[in-house]
Amino acid sequence: MKFVAISDTHGRHASLKLPKGDVLIHAGDITYKGKRTEVEDFLTWFDKQKFAYKVFIGGNHDFFLEKEKKEGIEKMIPQGITYLNDSGITIDNIKLWGSPVTPKFFNWAFNRKRGDSIKKHWSLIPESTTILITHGPCYGILDQVASEEHVGDKDLLARIREVKPKVHLFGHIHESYGTTKSGGVHFINASLMNENYELVHKPTVFDL
Numbered sequence: 001m002k003f004v005a006i007s008d009t010h011g012r013h014a015s016l017k018l019p020k021g022d023v024l025i026h027a028g029d030i031t032y033k034g035k036r037t038e039v040e041d042f043l044t045w046f047d048k049q050k051f052a053y054k055v056f057i058g059g060n061h062d063f064f065l066e067k068e069k070k071e072g073i074e075k076m077i078p079q080g081i082t083y084l085n086d087s088g089i090t091i092d093n094i095k096l097w098g099s100p101v102t103p104k105f106f107n108w109a110f111n112r113k114r115g116d117s118i119k120k121h122w123s124l125i126p127e128s129t130t131i132l133i134t135h136g137p138c139y140g141i142l143d144q145v146a147s148e149e150h151v152g153d154k155d156l157l158a159r160i161r162e163v164k165p166k167v168h169l170f171g172h173i174h175e176s177y178g179t180t181k182s183g184g185v186h187f188i189n190a191s192l193m194n195e196n197y198e199l200v201h202k203p204t205v206f207d208l
Contacts, residue, residue, distance in 0.1 A: 001022045001023065001091075001092060001094065001207065001208055002020070002021040002022050002023070002205060002206075002207050003021060003022070003023045003024075003025060003131075003167075003205065003206050003207070003208065004018055004019055004020075004021040004023070004024050004025070004051070004203050004204070004205055005025050005027065005169050005188055005190040005203060005204040005205075005206065006018075006024070006025070006026050006027070006190050006192055006203045006204075007026060007027035007028060007029065007059070007135075007169075007170065007171025007172070007189075007190040007191050007192065008027075008028070008029040008059070008171040008172065008174060008190075008191040008192055008193050009026070009029070009030060009042075009192055009193070009199070010029055010030075010031065010032040010061060010193060010197060011030075011031055011032040011033075011038050011041070011042070012192075012193070012199045013030070013042055013045045013046070014045055015199055016192070016199075016203070018049060018203055019203060019205055020050075021051060021205060022051060022052050022053065023051060023052065023053040023054075023055065023091060024046075024049055024051040024053070024054045024055070025055045025056070025096075025131075025133060025169060026046070026055070026056035026057070027056075027057060027059070027133050027134070027135055027169050027170050027171045027190055028056070028057045028058050028059025028060075028062065028100055028135035028171060028172070029059030029060065029061045029062060029135065029171060029172070030042040030056060030058070030059070030061075030062055031061050031062050031063075031064070032061060033061070033063075034061050034062050034063030034064050034065075034109060035063075035064060036064045036068075038064070039062070039064050039065065039076070040076065043076060043077060043078060043081065046078075046081055047078040047080070047081060053080075053082070053091050054080060054081045054082065055081075055082045055083075055084060055089065055096060055098065055133070056081070056082075056083060056084070056098075057083070057084050057085065057098040057099065057100045057133055057134075057135060058083075058085065058100035058109065058110055058135065059100055059102075059109070059110070059135040059171065059172065060100075060102050060105070060108035060109050060110055060111060060135065060136075060172065061108070061109065062100070062109050062110070063109045065083075065085075065100070065109070065110075066100075066109040066110050070085075084096070084097070084098025084099070084133065085098070085099070085100060086098075086099050086101075086121055086124050088126065088129070094130045094131065094208055095126065095128050095129050095130045095131070096129070096130065096131045096132075096133060097125050097126060097129045097131075097132055097133065097165075098132075098133040098134070099121055099122075099124075099125075099133070099134050099135070100134075100135050101118060101121045101134070101135070101136075102134075102135050102136035102153075102172060103118060103136065103151070103153050110135065114153065114154075114155070115155070118153060118155060118156075119155040122153075122155055122156050122158075122159040123159070125159055125163055126163075127162075127163055129163050129165045130165055130166050130167070130208065131165060131166065131167045131168075131169060131208070132160065132163070132165040132167065132168045132169070133169045133170070134156065134168070134169075134170045135170060135171060135172050136152065136153065136156075136170055136171075136172040136173070137151075137152040137153075137156075137170050137172065137173055137176070137187075137189060138152045138153055138154075138156040138157035138160055138168070139152040139153055139154040139156070139157045140152060140157065141157070141180065141182060141187050142170075142173065142176040142177075142178055142179075142180060142187055142188075142189035143173050143176055143189075144173070144175060144176050145173060145175055145176075145195075146175050146195055151173065152173075160185060161183060164183070164184060164185060165185060166184075166185065166186060166208060167185070167186045167187075167188065167206065167208070168185055168186070168187050168188070169188045169190060170187075170188070170189060170190070171189060171190050171191040171192075172191065173189065173191065174191045174193050174194050174195045174197075175194070175195045176189050176191075177189050177190070177191045177192075177194070177201045179204060186206065188204050188206070190203070190204045
């Protein structure tokens, strides 16, 4: 099964040229200002993409997804699209789990304080997870900002070492776009924008 991974499009999704695949996954920051109209525009575009399965999570820019009630969001989402928020879906025996949570930084959406507040979200990740989708990275892996500081979450790294998913897909840190493997896990930072919010990176394709 061929997966196409994208993240951090910030409202620029209409400019994308996506490769063919079976499953399209967006790892959050679908909007720039987090408005309802931006979410609606994204969903209209996402619905038109020719993939058998389409999955997305929110990100720290996506304020509407955090503030709106679950029932309201569900009514907006077209059939054939799955929105994950500390939840999962199974596609042909491949178990996906998604969370929009990132460590607190100013007052962005889905922020949690490092330590117990964020750790309780990671504890929800099932041991059977094949593809883990979080908006932010774990500590030390594709998580460096322009200053070369590592800003990923250590508790997320610990949980990944326990669960050992085949793939950890994320975005958030535009400067660290790319892929690497560590401890049997394929890590993918799928941020399509660079640190200047220019749409310069390509979607990442992988097979399972």
